[in-house]
Amino acid sequence: MADPKLVHGTLELLILQVLTRGEMHGYGIAQRIQAASDDALKVEEGSLYPALQRLLLKGWAKAEWATTERNRQARYYKLTPLGRKQLGEEVEEFRRLTGAIEKVLRPLEG
């Protein structure tokens, strides 16, 4: 399934959430998002890496090189305390927004 057009900032939200489960490299993050959404969200590299860079830019995550189980060099991302705080705020904002959209859409159903 093609990468759905996520609202700007939502991808960062998902990445932050995924990182709460522990450090992970870019490939792994995309895998986790796909798995957690039951395959509904396939994050393309063209969106993933800019989003990761944005997290670095805003100081919400840090990146470090480490070795994987298969002895490869991978860049692992980790949440910063600022990022953790931001996640909370972003989730709240997201839920508020979708709640509002739901309210508008309700009369249109049946």
Place this chain on the structure above:
Amino acid sequence: MQELWNRLRALFQRRSMDRDLAREIEFHLAMKAEQTGHGLAARRAIGSSLAWRERARDVWGWRAADEAVQDARYALRGIRRTPGFAAAAILTLGLSIGAATLMFSVADATVLRPFPFPEPDRVVVVWGTTAKLPHAYLDPGVYEALRSNQAVELGASMNAQYSVGELPYPETVSGMRISGSYLKVLRVQAVRGRLLLEADELVGGPLVAMVSERFWRSRFNGGEDIVGKPLPIRSGENVNIHTIVGVMPDAAQTLEMNLRDIWVPLRIDAEAKQRGLSVTGRINPGWTIESAEAVLAARMTALGAVYQKESQTASVTPLSSELTRSTAEGMRILSLAVGLVMLIACASVANLMLARGAERVKELSVRAAIGAGRRRLFSQLLTESAVLGLLGGTLGVLIAYVAVGAARSLIPLTVYRRDLVAVDARTLAFTVGISLLASVLFGLLPAWRASRTDLHDSGRRARGRPGAHAAS
């Protein structure tokens, strides 16, 4: 902010960041190939990996910074290629920005800069008002009687000239006689030692004085032992030795006349009764100037019969308007004039640029041909204007710096803070601002027009023209 700081730091780490990104994506593709078994597809994806890296890099905003630097370099080359045009533009801008800078430095020092004491809008001057004399000093008795009011904290002062030092070469110094409450009203702190207090006003007590910072520096070499030093002051035939108890901060120089160097406690004598006192006050919290004026006026009417021959009422005006009254009006007119000069200068330079725009068609069409979009061309041309503007601003600052001494000497000594007129950091900030503003004013239209000309057709037409500039 965190983000800005990170961007700045990233500028210096670009190469390593690029390497990291490249390796990261390589790893990603390798993992993908492995797990999906689609080795071929992964190898094809390496082509698009370049695009992904570009998009990821863009997040840091380097492209904008790189473009700006490129454009600035290009603009400087262009200036070297057309020195005649550049000289005319820079000279025009330099003269007008110089005039504006000069005017700002005067306005800033005398009118615009905030007053150096806390809550300056609460500090007022209390005048005695009669039908004939709207602004008169107050009789010391009236002052004393007014002091116990709820609305305004009052302090008194008188100007004085002192002859300081031993014969045969005493020096005449401007000074003030002040009540201890005067310094409380201004809420200033002594730079060294202590402030004059009400206790010092008692007749028969030890003679004390405070000196100004510049007096301290010039006469006492700024020595740390200033407190306690003797200051001989002539009074008629006698020389009284006053002990220096403190150094007055420059913030207390609130009179519009020349800076004062000596402050002496105010003791009510015949002279004070004859000349009257200048009364300064600080409005207490919860009161306004109008309500305070009403309270004082009521008091004064009650006192009327006791102290004066004619009934006198009080009028209260903000100290700020007292100090800037004479200059604010003139400054306004001057700024208008200088503003017009700047507009004329911008118009001339815009004219020069429009004329030059016609000659640059070939150069611009080549740039368009190699892919510079209209937006990019526009920002390039605007950057050229900014470079010209800033060069003009630099010339302007030099001119202002040279002329400021002469300008200052034209300002009457009675103007408040006249001695502070200088080309300082605030003035420089103003110069940068106005240079950029001018750049936009004269550069916007030419840049817009030049980036919109039908570059392809004009390029073709221009090819055969002899003597056309070669694009760099």
